[in-house]
Amino acid sequence: MLIGFGLWTAASPLPAADRFTMVFNGEAVRDNQTGLIWEREPDREFDVWSASIARCERKTVGGQTGWRAPTIEELKSLVDPSQKDPALPPGHPFVNIKSAIYWTATPSPTDEIVAWQVSFFSGEAVTDQKSGTRRVWCVLGEPKK
Template identity: 65%
Template sequence: MRIVWLCCRVSAVLFSLWAGTMPGHVYAEESSSRFVLILDGEAVKDAVSGLVWEREPDYVFDVWDRSIARCATKTVGGKQGWRAPSIDEIKTLVDLDQQDPSLPAGHPFRNIKSGIYWTATPHPKDDIVAWQQSFFSGQAVTDQKSGTRRLWCVLGDVRK
């Protein structure tokens, strides 16, 4: 069996073409050149930011400090070293042209809830408040750390 991969850019969308075992048949599959599945499909590498995200964010709603601690103990796709993202890091995923969730069309993430997610970024003037990211509206918001939110862990360089 021989599989031939061809790649072309059509109308700013990347299409991967492959010719399978059936002669004369070519199949097209739209794919995103921005996101690549890694770690056995359990994580997503973002070519724009260079960061690696959980493919499926934490489903647990918890207060800020416990969420941050849980992220640090995770193993995803056999890899450890996960952490909570900064507000600037998580904002790199936001597409304001999309809503509910406000992620780029065709993203490979699973079970994204359009709610609000914690970040590791505390408010600079109020130590009981932290920055959060809404994936319904795409807007960054702040709220008290005692509230309960989900957390989307990241792997990669620490960015402020």
């Protein structure tokens, strides 16, 4: 079974025990389903879209640089639609998720003042003005095209 998220397509979900591997001295998590590496603890700061994107680019986690804000497809790939508060797979290794809304690097294609974000309370992807303040969950790895 394939699950589609726009341009992103992932195989049927792996169990959390197989899907996630701790890396970089426990400061990050490799998603074995997508190959992406996520901060184990998302950024705690609430900020506007542009500042959040820039903060990821300056970040060092587990001694690694090259972090970036995820695309909408990448961030949605973490969502387990059967879960709420947070909408993540049972047994996930992430900490301090807080059911927050997280920015993505994906701007709206039709409105330059809007960008995509994901609520980890409900798992829903929504758009909002870039001037709003949200958290960001940085990722390491090449974006899917």
